[in-house]
Amino acid sequence: MSGKPKLHYFNGRGRMEPIRWLLAAAGVEFEECFLETKDDLTKLQKDGSLLFQQVPMVEIDGMKMVQTRAILNYIATKYNLYGKDLKERALIDMYVEAAMDLNELLMTHPFQPADKKEEHFATMLDKATNRYFPVYEKVLKDHGQDFLVGNRFSRVDVQLLEILLMAEEFKPDILAKFPLLQSFKARISNIPTIKKFLQPGSQRKSLPQEKDVSKVMKIFY
Amino acid sequence: MAGKPKLHYSNGRGKMESIRWLLAAAGVEFEEEFIETKEDLEKLRNDGSLLFQQVPMVEIDGMKMVQTRAILSYIAAKYNLYGKDLRERAWIDMYVEGTTDLMGMIMYLPLQPADTKEKNLALIIERATNRYFPVYEKALKDHGHDYLVGNKLSWADIHLLEAILMAEECKPGILSAFPLLQAFKERTSNIPTIKKFLQPGSQRKPQMDEKSLATVKKIFGI
Numbered sequence: 001m002s003g004k005p006k007l008h009y010f011n012g013r014g015r016m017e018p019i020r021w022l023l024a025a026a027g028v029e030f031e032e033c034f035l036e037t038k039d040d041l042t043k044l045q046k047d048g049s050l051l052f053q054q055v056p057m058v059e060i061d062g063m064k065m066v067q068t069r070a071i072l073n074y075i076a077t078k079y080n081l082y083g084k085d086l087k088e089r090a091l092i093d094m095y096v097e098a099a100m101d102l103n104e105l106l107m108t109h110p111f112q113p114a115d116k117k118e119e120h121f122a123t124m125l126d127k128a129t130n131r132y133f134p135v136y137e138k139v140l141k142d143h144g145q146d147f148l149v150g151n152r153f154s155r156v157d158v159q160l161l162e163i164l165l166m167a168e169e170f171k172p173d174i175l176a177k178f179p180l181l182q183s184f185k186a187r188i189s190n191i192p193t194i195k196k197f198l199q200p201g202s203q204r205k206s207l208p209q210e211k212d213v214s215k216v217m218k219i220f221y
Numbered sequence: 222m223a224g225k226p227k228l229h230y231s232n233g234r235g236k237m238e239s240i241r242w243l244l245a246a247a248g249v250e251f252e253e254e255f256i257e258t259k260e261d262l263e264k265l266r267n268d269g270s271l272l273f274q275q276v277p278m279v280e281i282d283g284m285k286m287v288q289t290r291a292i293l294s295y296i297a298a299k300y301n302l303y304g305k306d307l308r309e310r311a312w313i314d315m316y317v318e319g320t321t322d323l324m325g326m327i328m329y330l331p332l333q334p335a336d337t338k339e340k341n342l343a344l345i346i347e348r349a350t351n352r353y354f355p356v357y358e359k360a361l362k363d364h365g366h367d368y369l370v371g372n373k374l375s376w377a378d379i380h381l382l383e384a385i386l387m388a389e390e391c392k393p394g395i396l397s398a399f400p401l402l403q404a405f406k407e408r409t410s411n412i413p414t415i416k417k418f419l420q421p422g423s424q425r426k427p428q429m430d431e432k433s434l435a436t437v438k439k440i441f442g443i
Contacts, residue, residue, distance in 0.1 A: 052319050053352055063311065069290065070314035077307050086298055090284060093291035098273050131273055 005030040006059040008044060010219055012212050013107060013205045015068045016056045018100070018159055020204065022072055024197035025158040026079035032203065038219050069100075076155040088150045095136070095148055099159040102132050106166045110208040111216070125174065128167045133178050136160055140180040146187060153191070161188045169207055226251040227280040229265060231440055233433050234426045235328065236289045237277045239321075239383060241425065243293055245418035246379045247300035253424065259440050293317075297376040309371045316357070316369055316377040320384040323353045327387050331429050332443065342391060349388045354399050357381055361401040367408060374412065382409045390428060 005023060009016040011034040023030050035041050035055065045053045051066045058065045061078075065071045076082040083089045105124040112120045136148065145151045148160065164185050167174045175182050189198055197204050208216070226244060230237035232255040244251050256262050256276065266274050272287045279286045282299075286292045297303040297313075304310045326345045333341050360369055369377045385406050388395050396403050410419055418425055429437070437443075 051315060051356055052322070061308075063308075065311060065315065067315050067318035070311060070318055073314050074307065074311045077310070086295065087282075087284075089298070090286060090291060090295045093294055094272060094286065094288045097288035097291050101273075135272060 003031075004028075007032045008035065008049070008057040008059075009055050010035045010216055011205070012208050012216060014056075014216070015107070017107070017205060018103065018162060019056060019058060019068065019071055019075070021158050021162050021197065022075050022081070022155055024203065025155075025191070025193050026075065026081060027193045028075075028079065030203070035219055036215075041219055072096075072155065081153070081155040081158070083150055083154055084152075088154075091149045092154055092156045095139070095156045096159055098132055098135065099156065099163050102128055102163050103159070103166070106163060106170070109170070110213050121170070125167070125171055128163075128174060129177070132163075133167075133175070133181060136184075137178045137180050140184060146184075157184075157188050158194070161185060161194070225249075228253045229256065229270070229278040229280075230276050231256045231433075231437055232426070233429055233437060235277075235437070238426055239324070239380060240277060240279060240289065240292055240296070242379055242383045242418065243296050243300075243302070243376060245424065246374075246412070246414050247296065247302060248414045249296075249300065251424070256440055257436070259442070262440055290321075293376065302374065302376045302379070304371055304375055305373075309375075312370045313375050313377045316360070317380050319353055319356060320377075320380045323349055324384050324387055327391060330391075331434050332438075345388075346392050346395065349391075349395060350398070353384075354388075354396070354402060357405075358399045358401050361405060367405075378405075378409055379415070382406060382415065 007016060007030055044050050049064050050057055054066060056068055058071050083092050105127060109120055109124060139148055147153050148156050164181060188194060228237060228251055265271050270285050271278055275287060277289055279292050304313050330341055366372045368374050409415060
């Protein structure tokens, strides 16, 4: 018997956020169990729930899945958000991996040591604007379609929207030179399941504040 | 018209090595074009061959594929090394992500500052012995099969063998507490395509030495 997927993580974005986005976009209701202290993590490790002693962990379809990408791949395939054939999957994977690289930069920024923060900020915005966004802008320009791959909504549209919004949090006009990404953002944000996830009160998590950062450091380090 | 896949990378393991392993295990012949200088990398970037300005890049089936995991997933699926259904794929993905994390630690070791090397090596050995190898040992023990998932050779097995050999280079005898992994290593090494790849003269790359480290640093500006 499978109930709703159950997510185990701290109460913040981190590596679980793309999973929350994808489930929400797929219209799948999920529950969350938040790690608040190191003891919470230790307990999960001790009771054998974490294959490699790490979170994210998602209880889904009788499995205790770990490893962000494994979980995302499973959800995307299950809910038909992973293209129609091997070639589409290849494109989706390439675009998704780059989005995850950028997500890693954006997501880890609040956790950078104070003396590295400024440089990290410059690097991540430089990469977003010069390495990643131009590629997605060109993809949309070249085929003129609403979605990145196969003229059909897929996981990569969700992941791209997520990083566009995250990048805007750091620099509100970061999409100034990318008109197609701007319209992509508006369009995907209006998909009903995503629109709902973007509203206050949803399970979407916010940018970590100072106190969240120290809390997370205490749990994991 | 499909020719042989063509791999673009420096002449060393790095992030391309897992791709070489998978192609070799699948019995797929491939060509390699080595990046020797910063100019070689710039040329690839300038002619638009690298979607995100990065290597690995593999020319395969009319595509210039980038992003290591995307390339590996494609090859695994194409050559039936990715399980028979969604559930098997889930397990293969979980196992592969584990060995990717372990091999990533080992791969970055030569690039760490000299004063942290000893500490990082100790961490690798600790993680291999306490976090990763026990999982694969237990998987083999629980089902008693020759392969990690679905009683059939998959990407997960090939990736695990690669990780075992890399870990043994860090510490010979690192498998001493893992009898099933030792047997797995012997058995999997004897699969004809893999046996061939393990022989001298194959396209398998050796560990990085001082000279190749200096080259890599120059090419990638690190």
